[in-house]
Amino acid sequence: MVLENSYEPCDFVLFGTLGDLSRRKLLPSLYQLEKAELIHPDTTIVGVARHEMELEDYIAEVRANLVKFGDKELCEDTWERLKARLHYACVDMKDIGSYCVLEDHVDPARTMVCYLATPPSIYGDICRGLHGCKIIDSSVRVVLEKPIGHDLESSKVINEQVAEYFDEKQIYRIDHYLGKETVLNLVALRFANSIFATNWDHNCIDHVQISVAESVGIEGRWGYFDDAGQMRDMVQNHLLQILSLVAMEPPTTLDADSIRDEKLKVLKALRPINSSNISDSTVRGQYTAGFVKGEEVPGYLEEEGANTQSKTETFIAIKAEIDNWRWAGVPFYLRTGKRMPSKVSEVVIYFKRQPHNLFGDSFKNLPPNKLVIRLQPDEGVEITVMNKVPGLTSSGSMDLQKSKLNLSFSEAFADDRIPDAYEKLLLEVMLGNQALFVRRDEIEQAWTWVDSILEAWKSSNEPPEPYQAGTWGPVDSIGLLARANRSWYESKTVRKKK
Numbered sequence: 365m366v367l368e369n370s371y372e373p374c375d376f377v378l379f380g381t382l383g384d385l386s387r388r389k390l391l392p393s394l395y396q397l398e399k400a401e402l403i404h405p406d407t408t409i410v411g412v413a414r415h416e417m418e419l420e421d422y423i424a425e426v427r428a429n430l431v432k433f434g435d436k437e438l439c440e441d442t443w444e445r446l447k448a449r450l451h452y453a454c455v456d457m458k459d460i461g462s463y464c465v466l467e468d469h470v471d472p473a474r475t476m477v478c479y480l481a482t483p484p485s486i487y488g489d490i491c492r493g494l495h496g497c498k499i500i501d502s503s504v505r506v507v508l509e510k511p512i513g514h515d516l517e518s519s520k521v522i523n524e525q526v527a528e529y530f531d532e533k534q535i536y537r538i539d540h541y542l543g544k545e546t547v548l549n550l551v552a553l554r555f556a557n558s559i560f561a562t563n564w565d566h567n568c569i570d571h572v573q574i575s576v577a578e579s580v581g582i583e584g585r586w587g588y589f590d591d592a593g594q595m596r597d598m599v600q601n602h603l604l605q606i607l608s609l610v611a612m613e614p615p616t617t618l619d620a621d622s623i624r625d626e627k628l629k630v631l632k633a634l635r636p637i638n639s640s641n642i643s644d645s646t647v648r649g650q651y652t653a654g655f656v657k658g659e660e661v662p663g664y665l666e667e668e669g670a671n672t673q674s675k676t677e678t679f680i681a682i683k684a685e686i687d688n689w690r691w692a693g694v695p696f697y698l699r700t701g702k703r704m705p706s707k708v709s710e711v712v713i714y715f716k717r718q719p720h721n722l723f724g725d726s727f728k729n730l731p732p733n734k735l736v737i738r739l740q741p742d743e744g745v746e747i748t749v750m751n752k753v754p755g756l757t758s759s760g761s762m763d764l765q766k767s768k769l770n771l772s773f774s775e776a777f778a779d780d781r782i783p784d785a786y787e788k789l790l791l792e793v794m795l796g797n798q799a800l801f802v803r804r805d806e807i808e809q810a811w812t813w814v815d816s817i818l819e820a821w822k823s824s825n826e827p828p829e830p831y832q833a834g835t836w837g838p839v840d841s842i843g844l845l846a847r848a849n850r851s852w853y854e855s856k857t858v859r860k861k862k
């Protein structure tokens with residue numbers, strides 16, 4: 365079995381090579397990896413789609429996409445190297461008989477990486493087709509895009525279909541947030557700094573906020589989004605992955621299963637939200653027409669192709685609780701929505717207040733220290749601390765002021781380009797490292813928690829609360845924290861614009 369982390373040539377087979385994800389993300393990422401000379405010189409790239417096409421037309425198509433979605437000016441050396449790797453195969457992925465053409469493009473002696481950038485409904489067909497033409501063995505890696513299912517039951521069906529032909533060690537489930545540099549930095553920040561490692565629990569932390577706000581709407585994907593909603597689109601995967609990394613115990617090593625074992629324990633410890641606590645723990649909203657960044661935008665029910673009766677949520681706020689020793693009594697507030705004032709993803713750790721005040725009545729409510737981890741944009745880490753204002757006073761008292769220790773990645777690492785998440789993930793697949801991919805039990809545990817919330821919303825039969833596009837969500841989202849005398853962190857991007 366060739367499964368260990370290794371830099372060796374492979375045949376990278378991209379199913380759905382003419383689709384949106386391939387064009388916008390995967391092909392430009394392969395180009396960037398080529399530019400950085402991170403693809404093995406002997407690796408080939410085989411584009412697979414159902415249209416008959418000459419190789420030279422496929423090459424022209426790839427080039428046009430790179431110019432449209434990647435570097436506007438291609439580096440010709442890089443392009444020549446990438447071009448030389450390209451093959452094209454026409455396969456109707458639902459027709460088992462049509463897969464044999466792949467034999468002409470892949471070398472059975474090498475590792476084959478099958479990236480399924482197709483609707484998940486045909487993952488089973490693709491696995492069966494590959495099996496049918498006898499080109500898969502235990503060295504093949506298969507990469508699955510989200511969403512893996514619509515709920516626990518359907519995710520099990522997809523996972524079973526793939527498991528019929530591939531062992532879990534061969535399956536790479538993508539959550540592109542795990543490829544983001546700043547999400548990876550959560551592990552470095554927590555475990556490479558004793559200042560955080562020793563203060564990371566209910567003794568020191570009051571609560572945690574995880575916000576992933578998007579300024580975009582549903583981008584012409586009504587059919588997909590209305591069926592999914594923000595819960596399935598963002599919380600089941602990205603937000604729960606971030607929460608797991610923030611809350612997990614130190615893994616024994618950085619190997620794939622050590623990290624995934626710890627993330628799974630967090631997911632298992634999430635307190636269920638059901639009809640008994642749904643109204644105290646969640647808020648859901650749906651955007652109405654408004655203005656985002658000065659531009660007028662339609663409401664969700666007025667988007668192209670909309671069903672005007674839809675009750676699908678485009679915003680969610682959740683008070684999540686983790687029932688374990690470390691996090692007893694520390695709520696994790698999650699918030700995510702479309703058509704918010706700006707795109708900003710942040711984790712904010714609110715530390716507990718000092719137990720005693722030395723500084724007199726004017727500083728009765730010393731603000732707590734906050735650690736703000738800016739995931740995107742303006743990636744960085746910021747800590748708020750109280751400082752003495754320099755200078756002399758006639759009363760001899762000490763004046764305090766809140767100040768920030770701010771590490772901005774664009775300044776600190778000015779010479780380093782921040783790679784796109786897909787570049788990192790494609791490289792890891794080629795290296796055979798599963799650490800940044802989601803294991804089946806994690807996905808299923810996340811669905812278990814999410815399904816219970818969706819079920820409770822369904823039985824309540826209440827519509828989502830409207831919020832105007834360009835705002836931070838429904839008023840009740842403020843209430844979710846205000847009940848405990850807390851408030852959402854006001855992100856820097858917004859404050860800057862005031």
Ligand SMILES: NC(=O)C1=CN([C@@H]2O[C@H](COP(=O)(O)OP(=O)(O)OC[C@H]3O[C@@H](n4cnc5c(N)ncnc54)[C@H](OP(=O)(O)O)[C@@H]3O)[C@@H](O)[C@H]2O)C=CC1
Pocket residue numbers: 379380381382383384385386413414415455456457458480481482483484486509510511
């Ligand atoms: N687009 C994005 O930004 C994101 C996408 N994803 C996921 O990635 C996957 C792909 O999404 P996306 O690229 O947007 O989808 P698209 O529909 O744009 O692309 C899917 C591709 O699969 C091809 N395909 C479908 N059925 C067959 C078949 N029977 N035989 C051969 N080819 C077939 C389509 O071919 P044809 O063109 O001929 O119809 C199409 O090119 C999905 O699982 C999606 O959920 C995840 C995150 C973000």
Ligand SMILES: O=C1O[C@H](COP(=O)(O)O)[C@@H](O)[C@H](O)[C@H]1O
Pocket residue numbers: 578580597598
């Ligand atoms: O998976 C998805 O993620 C994007 C947000 O990703 P980001 O990297 O731009 O933060 C979201 O817009 C999309 O709806 C969802 O499917």
